[in-house]
Amino acid sequence: MIGVSDEAEPPRGGEPNAKPESEPVGRVLGTADATPLQFWTAVAPGSYLQLDDVVVTRRDLPDREPVTIAGVVTQVRARHEGAQFDSDVFAIADGTLPAMVQEAAEITTTRVDPELYVPPAPGAIVHRASGETRDAALHFDRMERRVPMGTGRDGVPVFLNADFLDGTRGAHVSISGISGVATKTSFATFLLYSVFRSGQLGADGANARALIFNVKGEDLLFLDHPNTKLDDGTRAYYKLLDLPDSPFTDVRVYAPPRPGDPSGAPDVSGRLTGVDAFYWTLEEFCSAKLLPYVFADADDERQQYTMVVHSVTAHLNRFAVPAEGGISIDGRRIGSYGDLVDHIVDQLTDDETRSVWAGSAVNMGTVNAFARRLISSKRDLSRLIRGDLAQRRPHQIRTADSAQVTVVDLHNLPDRAQRFVVGVTLKTEFEEKEKAGTGRPLLFVVLDELNKYAPREGTSPIKEVLLDIAERGRSLGVILIGAQQTASEVERRIVTNSAIRVVGRLDPAEASRPEYGFLPPAMRQRALLARPGTMFVNQPDIPVPLCVEFPFPAWATRKSESGPPPAETLRSIVQSADPFAVIGGRAGGDDDIPF
Amino acid sequence: MTRMFVDAWDPAYGASFEGGDGEGPASPSSAQVDTDVEVPAAEWAPIGVPAAARPPDVVFLVDGVRRNDAGLWTAEEDGTSYAGLAASYAAGVVRCDLARGAAELVGARVGRGLFTASPSAGDLQAGTVRYEIHRINGSGEASKLPAAVQGPLTALEIEISSAARDGGSDGADLLIVDGPLRNRRQLPRTIGYVKTQQKQYLPAALTTVVTALRPGQRTPVFHLGTVWGGWSWYLRLPGASGAPWSGIVRVECSPDLTVEQAIELAHLSGATLPRFASASYKDPRAPQNLVPIAGLERRLRGMLGDSRVLHRALALATSRTR
Numbered sequence: 001m002i003g004v005s006d007e008a009e010p011p012r013g014g015e016p017n018a019k020p021e022s023e024p025v026g027r028v029l030g031t032a033d034a035t036p037l038q039f040w041t042a043v044a045p046g047s048y049l050q051l052d053d054v055v056v057t058r059r060d061l062p063d064r065e066p067v068t069i070a071g072v073v074t075q076v077r078a079r080h081e082g083a084q085f086d087s088d089v090f091a092i093a094d095g096t097l098p099a100m101v102q103e104a105a106e107i108t109t110t111r112v113d114p115e116l117y118v119p120p121a122p123g124a125i126v127h128r129a130s131g132e133t134r135d136a137a138l139h140f141d142r143m144e145r146r147v148p149m150g151t152g153r154d155g156v157p158v159f160l161n162a163d164f165l166d167g168t169r170g171a172h173v174s175i176s177g178i179s180g181v182a183t184k185t186s187f188a189t190f191l192l193y194s195v196f197r198s199g200q201l202g203a204d205g206a207n208a209r210a211l212i213f214n215v216k217g218e219d220l221l222f223l224d225h226p227n228t229k230l231d232d233g234t235r236a237y238y239k240l241l242d243l244p245d246s247p248f249t250d251v252r253v254y255a256p257p258r259p260g261d262p263s264g265a266p267d268v269s270g271r272l273t274g275v276d277a278f279y280w281t282l283e284e285f286c287s288a289k290l291l292p293y294v295f296a297d298a299d300d301e302r303q304q305y306t307m308v309v310h311s312v313t314a315h316l317n318r319f320a321v322p323a324e325g326g327i328s329i330d331g332r333r334i335g336s337y338g339d340l341v342d343h344i345v346d347q348l349t350d351d352e353t354r355s356v357w358a359g360s361a362v363n364m365g366t367v368n369a370f371a372r373r374l375i376s377s378k379r380d381l382s383r384l385i386r387g388d389l390a391q392r393r394p395h396q397i398r399t400a401d402s403a404q405v406t407v408v409d410l411h412n413l414p415d416r417a418q419r420f421v422v423g424v425t426l427k428t429e430f431e432e433k434e435k436a437g438t439g440r441p442l443l444f445v446v447l448d449e450l451n452k453y454a455p456r457e458g459t460s461p462i463k464e465v466l467l468d469i470a471e472r473g474r475s476l477g478v479i480l481i482g483a484q485q486t487a488s489e490v491e492r493r494i495v496t497n498s499a500i501r502v503v504g505r506l507d508p509a510e511a512s513r514p515e516y517g518f519l520p521p522a523m524r525q526r527a528l529l530a531r532p533g534t535m536f537v538n539q540p541d542i543p544v545p546l547c548v549e550f551p552f553p554a555w556a557t558r559k560s561e562s563g564p565p566p567a568e569t570l571r572s573i574v575q576s577a578d579p580f581a582v583i584g585g586r587a588g589g590d591d592d593i594p595f
Numbered sequence: 596m597t598r599m600f601v602d603a604w605d606p607a608y609g610a611s612f613e614g615g616d617g618e619g620p621a622s623p624s625s626a627q628v629d630t631d632v633e634v635p636a637a638e639w640a641p642i643g644v645p646a647a648a649r650p651p652d653v654v655f656l657v658d659g660v661r662r663n664d665a666g667l668w669t670a671e672e673d674g675t676s677y678a679g680l681a682a683s684y685a686a687g688v689v690r691c692d693l694a695r696g697a698a699e700l701v702g703a704r705v706g707r708g709l710f711t712a713s714p715s716a717g718d719l720q721a722g723t724v725r726y727e728i729h730r731i732n733g734s735g736e737a738s739k740l741p742a743a744v745q746g747p748l749t750a751l752e753i754e755i756s757s758a759a760r761d762g763g764s765d766g767a768d769l770l771i772v773d774g775p776l777r778n779r780r781q782l783p784r785t786i787g788y789v790k791t792q793q794k795q796y797l798p799a800a801l802t803t804v805v806t807a808l809r810p811g812q813r814t815p816v817f818h819l820g821t822v823w824g825g826w827s828w829y830l831r832l833p834g835a836s837g838a839p840w841s842g843i844v845r846v847e848c849s850p851d852l853t854v855e856q857a858i859e860l861a862h863l864s865g866a867t868l869p870r871f872a873s874a875s876y877k878d879p880r881a882p883q884n885l886v887p888i889a890g891l892e893r894r895l896r897g898m899l900g901d902s903r904v905l906h907r908a909l910a911l912a913t914s915r916t917r
Contacts, residue, residue: 098891099890
């Protein structure tokens with residue numbers, strides 16, 4: 001049971017905050033209903049309670065052991081007692097009307113131990129919980145593996161139950177909040193960092209992979225660079241959370257090729273080393289049936305031409321033959337995406353070949369609609385689907401062969417190209433996982449703007465993949481960390497499948513939607529003014545969302561604050577060995593066999 | 596056309612003066628009144644607050660509240676029956692520190708008594724509450740019992756007001772007692788504050804001075820020669836409707852004081868009391884019911900406890916005695 005100060009509890013061995021010390025802060029109110037799940041506490045003079053404080057009280061029962069009721073402060077109010085009118089405050093401040101300031105705090109119960117749902121008795125002493133009492137109140141003591149995710153308002157670490165993160169009992173994280181202030185991506189990366197470095201997931205944590213899509217700026221391209229703005233306070237913060245204050249160690253960054261660059265150099269401006277270009281060869285485009293992902297807009301699916309898309313995809317898959325990087329189809333060699341589009345459009349507009357490509361029951365209007373969109377995709381996709389670059393050069397995003405953290409930079413890509421990359425990459429990864437048939441190693445997928453990829457209305461190939469991940473990913477070890485400005489616009493099944501829901505600063509209109517029903521009213525109001533770095537985290541085994549503050553990242557988030565890049569990134573992925581390395585000497589961190 | 600005024604007091608409380616003809620307090624008092632104390636009667640005129648008079652920084656206000664919790668009947672051995680009254684009463688002191696801007700309850704005490712003439716009745720334990728027996732003399736008709744509560748209440752008020760001042764006055768403070776001073780006159784620097792005017796103490800010629808008072812002004816001090824008499828003066832509080840007798844209170848102080856001391860207290864009351872006057876939309880007895888007193892009464896009534904709970908506890912307790 002949860003320890004209350006009036007009884008001596010044997011301290012649990014070895015815990016850093018094992019000493020149960022709790023101070024009385026007030027008494028349970030009798031003027032408002034006290035229920036087993038919610039009650040009010042009058043705050044004693046000279047004490048205070050703030051939102052998110054953890055308190056504990058006890059109820060003695062006849063012929064039974066006492067019930068300990070622990071909870072979190074969800075609302076605090078102060079008022080003048082003895083005043084009847086609003087203007088009485090002037091008389092009170094003037095010193096003519098006697099009145100008393102009384103504070104009261106609403107407590108939402110988090111734990112009842114033993115599970116006997118009786119209300120606390122009005123007048124019962126309420127203690128501030130600390131140490132193991134606090135851990136018990138927040139169910140941390142029942143968590144076998146606790147992933148630190150920051151500190152509470154009281155500056156003491158709060159944890160995430162790893163069982164709900166790695167698929168043991170639940171998976172997926174949904175993060176909502178206004179862009180820019182809600183620090184969604186920062187929290188997602190910090191969570192990943194905590195998973196990788198806290199050691200709570202054991203071997204799973206060390207072996208886990210992460211696939212991060214960078215959609216805005218070059219924020220996430222410096223994950224392996226130390227942050228030069230890290231101060232002692234932040235270092236102490238990391239120490240408090242029992243985490244090292246270093247950047248991510250094993251990061252590989254992929255960026256799309258520079259447009260118009262025949263050599264396929266990655267299109268990044270901030271990060272200059274350790275970036276590889278990703279692209280798909282025309283041969284892969286045809287054999288892996290990637291054409292539907294060109295039409296990955298939800299609007300596309302409603303149109304008639306989807307059947308054209310599928311028949312063309314099938315045709316390409318069947319008849320395209322690899323030829324020196326490009327493909328050969330119908331006896332023609334095609335060396336670029338533009339050429340391929342032109343060829344397809346030619347064939348479809350030609351009355352003789354149309355039925356071969358698109359089937360017989362397709363009318364001209366549908367074909368034209370398809371052709372129009374296909375032609376418009378040339379500009380967006382020609383840099384990603386290549387026939388002119390070396391096929392054998394590593395260019396595919398595969399987390400299994402990549403580093404622990406794979407960052408895919410999308411921020412330079414137009415919308416259609418972003419969808420294509422996300423769709424194809426996720427599909428490939430998920431299929432790999434399906435083939436492997438095992439849930440390990442874990443793969444964390446961080447995807448921002450989920451409302452774009454899996455909108456509530458309509459359907460698209462990407463949405464299908466994301467739904468698959470949300471519904472089956474848990475058993476396959478694919479964990480989706482999705483972020484969005486508005487959870488109400490994301491496919492409901494994806495949101496409901498997320499075991500962990502995180503909310504940063506919310507838009508007022510958005511906050512009132514039922515998707516945020518897990519937030520108590522007071523917290524919903526607070527979410528409207530949450531500062532950057534403050535998140536509300538709801539996890540299944542704690543009935544109240546926790547207000548979490550997480551530390552400033554130990555890794556750089558922009559060029560200006562980045563320290564020296566790690567040695568390994570100075571070596572390009574294209575070269576499997578460092579040409580400057582002395583044979584037998586230690587190059588970078590790896591111990592390559594020199595032959 | 597006759598000008599008319601609505602009395603500011605809630606009708607449930609009666610009027611701030613009891614009169615039949617609307618001219619002021621009805622029954623002329625038989626008391627001997629000496630009106631030549633401050634100025635000769637012929638020179639009576641409203642007196643404003645002198646510029647030199649500074650209100651005290653600390654003002655104590657004492658008040659008591661009472662409530663009849665239940666009426667009882669005893670059944671004596673010999674078959675007779677006596678009326679009984681279970682009453683709760685409380686007295687408290689508010690210390691208004693005007694310099695600091697804080698009004699606080701410095702003392703409050705609750706008493707509960709069983710008032711009856713029954714020779715056999717004892718203390719009554721009703722739930723967690725004990726009603727002490729106050730045996731009264733005489734036949735003890737039910738109608739006389741409520742008056743008997745006043746004695747213990749006044750005693751409680753005296754006790755608590757001397758305790759609030761830590762046994763003495765610092766020479767600059769002021770203690771305001773709600774109601775006539777009566778036997779509380781031994782308290783130093785104390786004035787009695789009479790809200791309702793039932794007796795007309797002044798001769799008719801001087802009454803016009805009272806009705807001519809403007810807010811904050813007072814009449815000259817006069818001396819009442821009654822048993823509980825003493826130095827007294829009328830004062831008009833601000834916020835009154837403008838009716839001749841509206842907002843008029845009578846203030847009195849101990850007859851043991853010298854004339855000079857009484858006049859000083861009169862000046863002091865003129866500087867202090869208007870500040871405490873209540874507003875009519877907040878208080879049914881505005882402006883006479885002073886803001887601190889109203890707040891104090893609310894607190895004291897809260898301390899008396901819930902009357903329904905006590906009534907039930909009494910009913911339960913008495914049913915066991917049968």
